[in-house]
Amino acid sequence: MKKNFGYCFQTPMIRSLFHSLQAMFFSILERLQGILNGSFFLEDKLTPVSGSNLIFLTGSYEIQLQLFAAADEGRTEPPSERRRREEKEKGNVPKSNEVASTLVLLGGTGVLFLLGDTFIKNTAIFIKKYLPMGMHHERFGAEEFRVILSGVSKDFFNLLWPVLAITLVFAIVGNVVQVGFMFSPRALSFRFDRISPNFKRVLPNRQTLFNLVKSLAKVVLIGVISYILIFGDFLKVLLTGNMGMMQAISLVTYSGFKIMMAVGLLLLGIAVADFFFQKSEFEESLKQTPSEAKREMKEDSGDPVMKNRRMQLARDMMQGNMLREVPKADVVITNPTHYSVALSYEMGRDSAPRVIAKGENRLALEIRRIARENDVPIVESPKQARLLYAQVEVGEEIPQEFFQAVVQILITLEKFKKKVGMA
Known part of the structure; x- marks a missing residue:
């Protein structure tokens, strides 16, 4: 295996892949640097590519992002407990969808590996039982077809319920570990702004830039890891034609398990980073301007002037009595x-x-x-x-x-x- 891995990094194909990824990475960094400096560029010249219908844009003009940042200016006050409580009642909490989806992937992969032999045997029994029926379906009437469909549904559920149960548990755990046990009826109500919640984020900002980098990282890293693992077992997979059926299935299953677990652990690391980023962004979004904080304080404790006046009236009334x-x-x-x-x-x-x-x-x-x-x-x-x-x-x-x-x-x-x- 070590020999195969060493050979993997020396092949022209993998070197070409890494050079391409390196060029793409530095190109993205140049664009991101321009964005983070407060501007990004749109090209203004249309150049047709010979031999194709593609048109590339060359040249550029600058759009200042500061013009679109006015809504976030002045939010320097830390969020109050009232604001946190109101957002929680609306169902707005710091949460990463990557955490739940990654745990579902790892949980499903783990249960399939642990129950692999049983799952394969039950799948083979399922196929042997119903495949011949499908080949002679013209012999069945409506009643026979209903009975067969009922049996297929029941056996299919019995085959998959362990995987479904584990993935459901991991999906719940993935959300509970982030926000705890929480039920928000207001989050279930229909709102038009949920149809396209990211419509206002077309222009680059911290969230869209992070999502871009995260997506690119997942594509690149998953591709590289999958390539390395597949290349390591490539010769063995080619020999499956000379193996028995169960041995071939076992080899392919084990290779798939290695890939899924490696990808799952990689995604788990990305999910943890995404969670802390989403939490930071959520805290930033809850910040208030000084005027908002002052208005909220007045609503909670009352206007100090009016409060003093009411206290004075109460004292006067008490003294009068x-x-x-x-x-x-x-x-x-x-x-x-x-x-x-x-x-x-x-x-x-x-x-x-x-x-x-x-x-x-x-x-x-x-x-x-x-x-x-x-x-x-x-x-x-x-x-x-x-x-x-x-x-x-x-x-x-x-x-x-x-x-x-x-x-x-x-x-x-x-x-x-x-x-x-x-x-």
């Missing part, structure tokens, strides 16, 4: 310059005095003003006012540690004593 409770207070405890806390106690309802209003600075002054207008007693106790304001919320009963101090204040008030029947 709180101030309406001040006339019902039994006492207002104050720090003359900063805090005011209004307390109320209803026998049979409250287990302890309750804070019904509190405020600091201007609001504290407003509480004291309303208290004076409604003859509510005002008691100066800076320490208790400060502690009550800091530790007790409006509507809550005072904690036990405040009982003694507050009760001492309340029992000094004639109005409170009359209210609770102490006077």
Whole structure:
């Protein structure tokens, strides 16, 4: 085998093939370099080729690709979680079709190799069973034909179901390993833009250039690998005419398996590269302009100006409701310059005095003003006012540690004593 491989690379045919591929490769590189520099060339002179109907274009004029890049300008902001979630709901996820198709190829090839003997024997039985029937089909009526067709379908399915099952499993695995388990009903809906999704990508861009290089790489590498492997077994295949039927089938099958596995492993490497490229392109496509990011932030958290205004209105409403409770207070405890806390106690309802209003600075002054207008007693106790304001919320009963101090204040008030029947 090593001798054949060495001879393979020394033949004029393979040297000619490599020279042709080399020339084509450098020609493509020159074109790609022009594209990546921001322009590509269309030839403007029509030159007929003698002896044929072909027309070649010579000369060139330049088209600036920058003119077509305006849609992608300014996308500098990283994609938000909301944008990722919306795209996922639409079924747009970073995925390479090469991964699933390559795994299907490897899985199908593997199961055919593992079940090769059984598959060949069952195929031979299938042919021996139905081939004679096909040669004398004119003898069968409609009923006999229906029975034969039913038998053919059943036996054909029994022959192929292992391959079909394995390829289905590998197709599912090929998608799950990329995007996980995901179901998107919106992806199943009909949309006109799916009829020709790449119509806007006629002009060269990163995606089309990568697909071009990927396709060329697959064609060239598959061709070279297949040529090398076929050439290595070429003499053996020529001798199959002198072999038995099963031996010849086994040789051809093994040669085919080697080619398919080599091609599959090559495509797997290309598929991995394609997956990372598609993921990079997907992340790039999700990027936002600063204005889009700002608008999305406003939609998610609200306009900061409007949000502050709503918070202010809520505070004003809460303060208004709180101030309406001040006339019902039994006492207002104050720090003359900063805090005011209004307390109320209803026998049979409250287990302890309750804070019904509190405020600091201007609001504290407003509480004291309303208290004076409604003859509510005002008691100066800076320490208790400060502690009550800091530790007790409006509507809550005072904690036990405040009982003694507050009760001492309340029992000094004639109005409170009359209210609770102490006077």
